[in-house]
Amino acid sequence: MNNILFQTENLNYNNMIDFADLKIEKGKVNFIIGESGCGKSTLLRLFNAFLSPARGSVRYNGQLLEEFDTLKLRKEVSLVAQEVFLFDASISDNFKQFYEYRELDVPSDEIISKMLKVCCLDFPLDKDCTSMSGGERQRVYTAIFLSFNPKVIMLDEPTSALDEKNSISVISNILEYCKENNIEVIIVTHDMAVRQQFDGNIISLERCVQ
Amino acid sequence: MEGATTLSIAQFSLIYLLLLIVLFIMKRSKIDKTKLLIIASVRMTVQLVLIGFILQYIFANPNPLITTLFLAVMLSFSIHRVFSTRKDLNKKFKVIIAISLSISGLAVLMYFVGVVVGKNIFNPQYTIPLAGMIIGNAMTGLTIGLKTFMESIKLQRRKIDTLTNLGVSPKNILKPFVNNALEASLLPTLNSMLGMGIIFLPGMMTGQILAGTLPTTAIMYQIAIYIAICTSVCLSVFCSLNFGYRTLYNEKNQFIG
Structure with missing residues (x-):
C-alpha cells in the first residue's frame, strides 16, 4: 500500500466515462496513454479534485480524496494542463504574478533561470511571453508549475508543441529534476517516441466512454 | 419666475x-x-x-399603498431587465442580484427623500420620479457590471483553470474580476459627473428650470441625484458581485458556472 500514489475504484465521470481500476506507483515515472477522448485529461483532473467523480473513488497515498482540503491538495498534486495560460508580461513578471496568487515570495532570478533551464529554455528573464512560440510558452508554463516544488506533478501532453528531439530533452531534464527533488511524476502523452525513450509504468486507458 | x-x-x-x-x-x-x-x-x-x-x-x-405598489413594479421591471440581458446567471446569483438592487435602490431613495429633502417617503411627487432615476441608473450600472464580469470570466477561463490547478482559492481568483467589473459599471456615471454643467445641462435640471425652479435650486437637486445615482450603482453592483461570485463554485473549490 505504501508505494501506491493513486488508486481508483469503479471510477466514473459524469456518467459518461468509466475508468478501469488502476494503480499509480510511487518512485516511478507513470505514463498514461490511450486514444484521444478516453479520459486521460479527465483522470488527471479527478486526481487533483478539479473535477469530482459521479461514482467511485480515488485514493491518494491511501486516503480518500474527499477527505482532503482541495486547495492544499492542488498545491501538493500539481496539474500542468494542456491549455497554457501566461500573463501578457515578461517571464519574471509571470513568476511574480503566479507567486503573488500563491502568496509566496518571488523566487530569485537564479532560481527562475534554473527552472527555465530544466525546461530547456535559455531566455533573459525580461523576455516578453507574448512574443514566444507555442512550444516556448508551454515550457515557461511548466517551469512555473515545477518551481513550486509540488509533491506530485501531473503533466498533460507536456510536449504537444515540440518536435521529437526537443520533447525528449525536455522530458529527460524534467524527470531528472523531479528525481532530485522527490517529486512524483505522472505524464499523459500520446507521443510514442517519448514513451519508448524512458523507463516507467505504462497505464493504458481503454476507451470506456458510454 | x-x-x-x-x-x-x-x-x-x-x-x-x-x-x-x-x-x-x-x-x-x-x-x-x-x-x-x-x-x-x-x-x-x-x-x-x-x-x-x-x-x-x-x-x-396620494396613497402610501399606491406609491409602494409603484416602487414594487419599478423594481421588478428593472430586475427583469437585468436578467433578460444575461442568460448565464444561476438561480442563487439571480436572487442575490434582485435583493442587492432592491435594498441598495430603496436605501438610497429613502435617504434622499426622507433625510435630505425631508419629505414623507410615501410622497409620490418626490419618491416616484427620484426612484425612477435611482433604480433606473442602478439597473444600467448592474447590467454593465454583470456583462463585464460574466464575459471576462468566460474569456479568461484558462487563467481561472490555471490558478485553480495551482491551488489558489476561487475567492482570490475571482476578486480581481469583481473589482474590474465594479470599476466598469461606475465609469459612465463618473464620466457624466465630470462633464456635467460644461458639456451638457442634465435632463433633470433642464426640466426643473423649464418648470420655473430657480437654477440654484435645480443644481442642488441635480448634484444630489447624481451622488445618489453613483451610490446606488456602486452599492448594487458591489453587493451583487461580492455575494454573487460565491455562487460560481462549490465547497470543493470547483467552478460550477
Missing part, C-alpha cells in the same frame, strides 16, 4: 416634424432602421402618455 408654458396638443405635435429629418437622412444613408424609428417613437409616446395620466392621478390622490 415663469413656469413652463403649457403646450397645446397642436403645438406639441409640431415636434414630431423633426423626425421627418431623421427619416430623410436615414433613407438617404440607406440605414434600414426607419421601422425601428417609427416603432420607438410610437412606443415612447404611448408609454409616456400612459404614465403621465397615471402619475397625474397618483399625485392628485
Whole structure:
C-alpha cells in the first residue's frame, strides 16, 4: 500500500466515462496513454479534485480524496494542463504574478533561470511571453508549475508543441529534476517516441466512454 | 419666475416634424432602421402618455399603498431587465442580484427623500420620479457590471483553470474580476459627473428650470441625484458581485458556472 500514489475504484465521470481500476506507483515515472477522448485529461483532473467523480473513488497515498482540503491538495498534486495560460508580461513578471496568487515570495532570478533551464529554455528573464512560440510558452508554463516544488506533478501532453528531439530533452531534464527533488511524476502523452525513450509504468486507458 | 408654458396638443405635435429629418437622412444613408424609428417613437409616446395620466392621478390622490405598489413594479421591471440581458446567471446569483438592487435602490431613495429633502417617503411627487432615476441608473450600472464580469470570466477561463490547478482559492481568483467589473459599471456615471454643467445641462435640471425652479435650486437637486445615482450603482453592483461570485463554485473549490 505504501508505494501506491493513486488508486481508483469503479471510477466514473459524469456518467459518461468509466475508468478501469488502476494503480499509480510511487518512485516511478507513470505514463498514461490511450486514444484521444478516453479520459486521460479527465483522470488527471479527478486526481487533483478539479473535477469530482459521479461514482467511485480515488485514493491518494491511501486516503480518500474527499477527505482532503482541495486547495492544499492542488498545491501538493500539481496539474500542468494542456491549455497554457501566461500573463501578457515578461517571464519574471509571470513568476511574480503566479507567486503573488500563491502568496509566496518571488523566487530569485537564479532560481527562475534554473527552472527555465530544466525546461530547456535559455531566455533573459525580461523576455516578453507574448512574443514566444507555442512550444516556448508551454515550457515557461511548466517551469512555473515545477518551481513550486509540488509533491506530485501531473503533466498533460507536456510536449504537444515540440518536435521529437526537443520533447525528449525536455522530458529527460524534467524527470531528472523531479528525481532530485522527490517529486512524483505522472505524464499523459500520446507521443510514442517519448514513451519508448524512458523507463516507467505504462497505464493504458481503454476507451470506456458510454 | 415663469413656469413652463403649457403646450397645446397642436403645438406639441409640431415636434414630431423633426423626425421627418431623421427619416430623410436615414433613407438617404440607406440605414434600414426607419421601422425601428417609427416603432420607438410610437412606443415612447404611448408609454409616456400612459404614465403621465397615471402619475397625474397618483399625485392628485396620494396613497402610501399606491406609491409602494409603484416602487414594487419599478423594481421588478428593472430586475427583469437585468436578467433578460444575461442568460448565464444561476438561480442563487439571480436572487442575490434582485435583493442587492432592491435594498441598495430603496436605501438610497429613502435617504434622499426622507433625510435630505425631508419629505414623507410615501410622497409620490418626490419618491416616484427620484426612484425612477435611482433604480433606473442602478439597473444600467448592474447590467454593465454583470456583462463585464460574466464575459471576462468566460474569456479568461484558462487563467481561472490555471490558478485553480495551482491551488489558489476561487475567492482570490475571482476578486480581481469583481473589482474590474465594479470599476466598469461606475465609469459612465463618473464620466457624466465630470462633464456635467460644461458639456451638457442634465435632463433633470433642464426640466426643473423649464418648470420655473430657480437654477440654484435645480443644481442642488441635480448634484444630489447624481451622488445618489453613483451610490446606488456602486452599492448594487458591489453587493451583487461580492455575494454573487460565491455562487460560481462549490465547497470543493470547483467552478460550477
